[in-house]
Amino acid sequence: xxxxxFTLLRPARSFAGxxxxxxxxxxxxxxxxxxxxxxxxxxxxxxxxxxIPHTIRNxxxxxxxxxxxxxxxxGDEIFLPxxxxxxxxxxxHSVSVSVPGSRGDEERVDTIAPGKGARVMLRFPAxxxxxxxxxxxxxxxxxxxxxxxxxxxxxxxxxxxxYPKPGGDPKLPSGSAHAQQAxxxxxxxEGDDFAGVRAYVPGESQRHxxxxxxxxxxxxxxxxxxxxxxxxxxxxxxSLRLSDPENRLxxxxxxxxxxxxxRRPYGLRLPGAAIxxxxxxxxxxxxxxxxxxxx
Numbered sequence: 001x002x003x004x005x006f007t008l009l010r011p012a013r014s015f016a017g018x019x020x021x022x023x024x025x026x027x028x029x030x031x032x033x034x035x036x037x038x039x040x041x042x043x044x045x046x047x048x049x050x051x052i053p054h055t056i057r058n059x060x061x062x063x064x065x066x067x068x069x070x071x072x073x074x075g076d077e078i079f080l081p082x083x084x085x086x087x088x089x090x091x092x093h094s095v096s097v098s099v100p101g102s103r104g105d106e107e108r109v110d111t112i113a114p115g116k117g118a119r120v121m122l123r124f125p126a127x128x129x130x131x132x133x134x135x136x137x138x139x140x141x142x143x144x145x146x147x148x149x150x151x152x153x154x155x156x157x158x159x160x161x162x163y164p165k166p167g168g169d170p171k172l173p174s175g176s177a178h179a180q181q182a183x184x185x186x187x188x189x190e191g192d193d194f195a196g197v198r199a200y201v202p203g204e205s206q207r208h209x210x211x212x213x214x215x216x217x218x219x220x221x222x223x224x225x226x227x228x229x230x231x232x233x234x235x236x237x238x239s240l241r242l243s244d245p246e247n248r249l250x251x252x253x254x255x256x257x258x259x260x261x262x263r264r265p266y267g268l269r270l271p272g273a274a275i276x277x278x279x280x281x282x283x284x285x286x287x288x289x290x291x292x293x294x295x
Contacts (some may be wrong), residue, residue: 007056012142018048036106048147056142059086062112064097066134066158071285071292072126073253080124080158084109085117089217094143099124099134101151106140113138117127126162129249129292134158163288168242168251170258172233174271197221201260201284208261222261232277233259235287237294250293256291260284270294 022045029037053091080099080256086092091113096106097120104124112118139149200220210221235255240248252268259266260279267277268287274286 007059007150007152009052009056009150011150012147015147018147034041048145049168051145052148054144055148058092058095058143059139059150059152061086062092062095062139062154063087064154064156066137066156069134069158069160071161071163071288073163074126074129076123076126077123078126078160078162080122080134080157081119081161082107082122083113083117083119086112086114086137089114092141095140096140098122098138098140100136100138102134128166129162129163129246131293133159161289161292163292164246164249164253166250166254166257168247168254170254172255172258172262172264173239179192193261197223198263201257203225233264234265234269234277235259236269237271238269245294249294251289253291257285 014226018028024043025037025041027045028034029041040181063085065083065085067083069078069080072078082097084095084097091111094108096108096113098106099122100105102124104122107120107122109118109120135155135157136153137156138151138153139151142149197213198221200209202224208223210218211220213221233255235252237248237252240251242248242251256266263279265277265279266274266287268290270290273290275283275290
């Protein structure tokens with residue numbers, strides 16, 4: 001979104017030290033009645049005053065675009081890709097960008113050439129499950145001298161999803177009695193016989209990660225073990241003996257992760273909604289989305 005907001009200016013942290021230096025110079029010049037000290041004091045003050053419009057101008061002509069953020073579990077971090085474009089005729093230096101009110105750190109770009117852009121990855125905590133929106137981004141700069149800080153907010157609407165935090169008993173419930181997986185042949189699950197590896201699913205238990213492969217520089221992989229055929233898993237919100245609905249959602253989230261890791265087909269039942277048993281990344285995120293948006 002284009003720059004249509006007002007730029008706010010306030011002293012930077014280093015301004016207090018500068019003020020002490022100026023006061024010391026003024027005291028020395030007045031007590032000694034030294035013309036050279038007065039000249040140095042006025043020259044330094046003039047440079048600082050002249051730098052103020054340059055600080056404000058350093059944020060003009062900038063455009064920010066927030067790209068889609070991947071879902072995360074509550075308690076983890078949201079990674080938001082952001083592109084800063086310079087539509088001005090002059091380069092912009094030392095520009096920082098952050099998400100207001102997110103408790104995340106600023107990311108700084110040293111230089112953005114005219115007509116060019118720079119990409120940064122903003123990180124901030126995913127605190128509460130559900131669907132959230134980033135309404136604006138904050139640009140800031142202390143260029144050129146670092147004594148004054150200019151900042152402004154630019155609209156950059158982007159929605160992101162926070163899944164419930166996994167928690168509870170990792171042991172999967174017994175399979176559904178009305179659908180037997182034995183008809184489809186052996187499935188991979190929890191057992192004693194090693195049956196290969198697969199890609200690691202974020203949020204699942206790390207006790208089955210192939211750490212030796214990670215040490216060799218390979219991607220995160222999860223070990224799988226062969227098991228006897230088992231029934232379809234019916235993960236039902238109403239069947240849980242937990243008083244707090246959030247604890248129920250955490251338990252179901254953990255079971256979804258464990259079932260996907262064990263490659264056991266699972267379905268999800270929530271009040272007013274039901275997802276048929278299946279497997280795979282699409283089904284996995286569909287179940288987690290339903291848990292995140294539960295009301």
